[in-house]
Amino acid sequence: MRYSIFGKTGYRVSSLGFGAMNLPGVPLEQAREALNYALDQGINYIDTAAGYRNSEEIIGECISHRRSEYFLATKTSKRDYKTAKEEIERSLVRMKTDCIDLLQIHYVNKVEEYQAAMAEEGAYRAALEMKEKGYIRHIGITGHRPDLLARWIKKEQFDQVLFHLNLAQPFALDELIPELTRLNMGKTAMKPLSGGFIQPVAKAIRYPFSQDVHVILSGMVSKAEVEENIAAMREEVGHAERAELERLAADLGGHNCRRCNYCSCPVEIAIPDIMISSQIRKTFGLLPKGDGFYQNNKEKILSCADHEPCKEKPLCEPMCPYHLPMREVVMGAADYYKVSGMA
Numbered sequence: 094m095r096y097s098i099f100g101k102t103g104y105r106v107s108s109l110g111f112g113a114m115n116l117p118g119v120p121l122e123q124a125r126e127a128l129n130y131a132l133d134q135g136i137n138y139i140d141t142a143a144g145y146r147n148s149e150e151i152i153g154e155c156i157s158h159r160r161s162e163y164f165l166a167t168k169t170s171k172r173d174y175k176t177a178k179e180e181i182e183r184s185l186v187r188m189k190t191d192c193i194d195l196l197q198i199h200y201v202n203k204v205e206e207y208q209a210a211m212a213e214e215g216a217y218r219a220a221l222e223m224k225e226k227g228y229i230r231h232i233g234i235t236g237h238r239p240d241l242l243a244r245w246i247k248k249e250q251f252d253q254v255l256f257h258l259n260l261a262q263p264f265a266l267d268e269l270i271p272e273l274t275r276l277n278m279g280k281t282a283m284k285p286l287s288g289g290f291i292q293p294v295a296k297a298i299r300y301p302f303s304q305d306v307h308v309i310l311s312g313m314v315s316k317a318e319v320e321e322n323i324a325a326m327r328e329e330v331g332h333a334e335r336a337e338l339e340r341l342a343a344d345l346g347g348h349n350c351r352r353c354n355y356c357s358c359p360v361e362i363a364i365p366d367i368m369i370s371s372q373i374r375k376t377f378g379l380l381p382k383g384d385g386f387y388q389n390n391k392e393k394i395l396s397c398a399d400h401e402p403c404k405e406k407p408l409c410e411p412m413c414p415y416h417l418p419m420r421e422v423v424m425g426a427a428d429y430y431k432v433s434g435m436a
């Protein structure tokens with residue numbers, strides 16, 4: 094594990110951060126063991142969100158007695174002043190703390206959302222007010238559009254950004270990470286496994302670990318997962334390994350999907366999952382998570398080719414800011430069932 098100074102915040106943070114999003118899905122005693130073990134092993138960055146079911150309460154219940162040992166980050170996805178303020182107040186109570194180290198404006202992907210949060214009566218003002226009163230130490234922002242985030246941080250209203258960085262989504266390296274470094278801001282990378290599509294864990298985690306970020310947030314739910322993630326960061330990444338990981342990322346990122354979720358599909362095809370997993374499948378074949386996904390989504394994926402309104406002009410494609418060929422990729426994904434004998 095590596096430690097570094099988290100931009101202007103001045104905190105010395107561990108390179109592995111505990112993503113607490115999935116803790117509500119496991120028994121409380123398992124969550125308690127995972128969180129306490131993580132702290133025992135030197136992980137000192139815990140990340141959650143008001144919107145992650147009762148994740149904040151689990152943190153309050155399991156580790157608030159060790160509050161001085163971790164940097165605590167949460168998020169509000171509210172956009173207006175009143176509801177954001179209420180949500181921040183609720184987060185303080187749920188996490189049994191009198192101060193949140195980092196409050197992030199959550200999942201800001203569109204210009205309209207950013208404008209709403211930053212307006213006079215927006216969520217940012219609520220965060221600023223809570224900061225002035227001492228309930229929040231720093232304000233950050235999270236999103237899936239690295240190009241827009243790189244633009245939004247220029248006014249220096251934020252101390253940190255949380256963004257995707259993994260072997261299948263290396264896009265934050267283009268503009269966002271250099272800009273964050275220039276502004277001496279906190280850099281938190283999320284989804285090293287891309288939701289489980291990229292494996293093995295060791296390789297997946299070592300890619301963001303080889304890059305210019307402070308914290309890699311990994312969603313963990315057990316002591317064994319904490320151990321596995323820590324082991325992946327035991328040794329620094331050398332030149333040859335970094336070059337190999339970067340070559341792989343250039344290949345796996347070839348789909349160009351940022352997971353911005355601007356697109357929607359009338360038959361509920363999970364377009365970004367298919368864009369990303371199709372590229373991974375070409376290189377690695379289907380991994381357990383991808384296989385389960387394809388099995389569960391077979392009817393929907395196969396229906397794309399026959400969806401009458403999309404035959405002339407795919408309904409999803411005009412929604413994509415990157416002009417990606419989504420229908421072609423989804424129809425290509427359907428070939429998997431022929432190859433795998435699942436047709």
Ligand code: SF4
Nearest residue numbers: 358397403407409420
């Ligand atoms: S082209 Fe396929 S994925 Fe796109 S909207 Fe139509 S059915 Fe959905």
Ligand code: SF4
Nearest residue numbers: 350351353354356413
């Ligand atoms: S396909 Fe395009 S619109 Fe859909 S999530 Fe990916 S980048 Fe966004």
